[in-house]
Each structure stands twice: as structure tokens, then as C-alpha cells.
Amino acid sequence: MKEIHPIDYVSTRIVCERLMIQPSTLRKYASLLDEKAEKDLYFARDESNNRLYTKEDIATLQLLVDLKNKPGYTLDIAVNEILGFRHNSDTTNAIATETDANDFSAKLRLIVAQQNKYLDDYQEALQKKDVQIERLEKLVDSLVKHNIDIISDSNKISEESKTPLEEPKELEKKSFFKRIFGKFFYIP
Structure with missing residues (x-):
């Protein structure tokens, strides 16, 4: 069992917040590590038998969470790897490592x-x-050229159509009767 130094330990609540897991999940992970530990319990405990976590324990638990989330890892395999156990023989691990490297290369x-x-x-x-x-x-170039041609043609047409206008004749003002009867009779 680890020696208890009150300053070095962190509460369960803080560990759960740092690992972003629920307290029940933390208890499960800690129980698995305690069960598979070679000597006594993995985590220190206080007088009330509550687990006490160090910064190293938090790092170990974070590694457990990271390994468990990796493809191909189960919780047991992750716990065994953390504790230094091999879930298969060394030969199988060497083959698995080589296969992993080949898979990685292929991917x-x-x-x-x-x-x-x-x-x-x-x-x-x-x-x-x-x-x-x-x-x-x-x-766009052809449209611009076409527009330029149209503008020059319209300028030529407008210049040709400009003829001097005759000055308007002043109209005599005639009375109503002169206008009506002037057409039929001559009225000076």
C-alpha cells in the first residue's frame, strides 16, 4: 500500500472532472486496476477505505481512458498494458506489431x-x-467590339440626320369664328 501524504492526494470529484468521466466509471477503472495489481491495492486508501489519487494515478487513469478508446483495445487489454502485463505471448505481440505496421503502411x-x-x-x-x-x-471581347461598332454607327446616323430646322412661323391668332368659318368663307 502507498504511504498516505495528505498534500499529494486529490479527491475523487477532481479526478472525475479532469478525466471527464462519471464517478461510477472511475470506481470501475480503479477496481480493475486494484484487482489486477500484483501487490496489494493499486491505489492508496484513507481511514474510511476511500481511494486516494495522486497526480501519477490521474496520469495512469488518463492513459487507461485513452487506451480504452483506441480501436482494438478493450478495457481489460488497456488495464493489462498499463500494469505491464501482456494479453498474449511475446511472439503474438511481435506479429501483431508487425501486422499493425503493415496495416498502417497500407492505410x-x-x-x-x-x-x-x-x-x-x-x-x-x-x-x-x-x-x-x-x-x-x-x-466579352466580341461583345465589346460589337457594342463599339453599334455606337459608331449610331453616331454616324445621328450626324447625318441633323438637318437645320426651319424656324417656326408665327401663327396668327384667329378668333373662333374666323377659324371655323374662315375655311368656308374668306373673312379678312
Whole structure:
């Protein structure tokens, strides 16, 4: 059993907050570590038989949580690895390590191949966009030229149509009767 130094220990509540787990989960993990520990109990206890956690214990529990969340790890395997046990023989572990390395290499090659395909597709899309941009630039140039031609033609037409206007004649003001009867009779 570890020696108890009140300053070095942390409460269960603080450990749960740091690991972001529930107290029941912490008890479960601590019980597994206590059960599989080679000598006595893994965690120190106080007079009331409550577990006391050190900073090293918190780091160990964090490692347990991280290992348990890794693919291919169970809680038992994680506990055994933390305590230095091997869940299989050394030969099996060497083969598993080599297989893991091969799997990693294969996955890495797959990722690189996917990225290369993505880059090729992206390059192809960029080339299509370049062609489209060139086509649109040519279209814009032809439209601008056409508009310039239309403007010059309209300027020529407006210049040709400008003829001096005759000055308007002053209209005599005629009375109503002169306007009506003047058409039929001559009224001076």
C-alpha cells in the first residue's frame, strides 16, 4: 500500500472532472486496476477505505481512458498494458506489431493514393475552368467590339440626320369664328 501524504492526494470529484468521466466509471477503472495489481491495492486508501489519487494515478487513469478508446483495445487489454502485463505471448505481440505496421503502411498508401486522385481531379477541374474562362473572355471581347461598332454607327446616323430646322412661323391668332368659318368663307 502507498504511504498516505495528505498534500499529494486529490479527491475523487477532481479526478472525475479532469478525466471527464462519471464517478461510477472511475470506481470501475480503479477496481480493475486494484484487482489486477500484483501487490496489494493499486491505489492508496484513507481511514474510511476511500481511494486516494495522486497526480501519477490521474496520469495512469488518463492513459487507461485513452487506451480504452483506441480501436482494438478493450478495457481489460488497456488495464493489462498499463500494469505491464501482456494479453498474449511475446511472439503474438511481435506479429501483431508487425501486422499493425503493415496495416498502417497500407492505410497510409491508400490515403496518399486518394489524395493523388483528388489532386488530379482538382487539376482537371482547374483546366476546364481555364478553358471556360478563355471562352468567356473571347465572348466579352466580341461583345465589346460589337457594342463599339453599334455606337459608331449610331453616331454616324445621328450626324447625318441633323438637318437645320426651319424656324417656326408665327401663327396668327384667329378668333373662333374666323377659324371655323374662315375655311368656308374668306373673312379678312
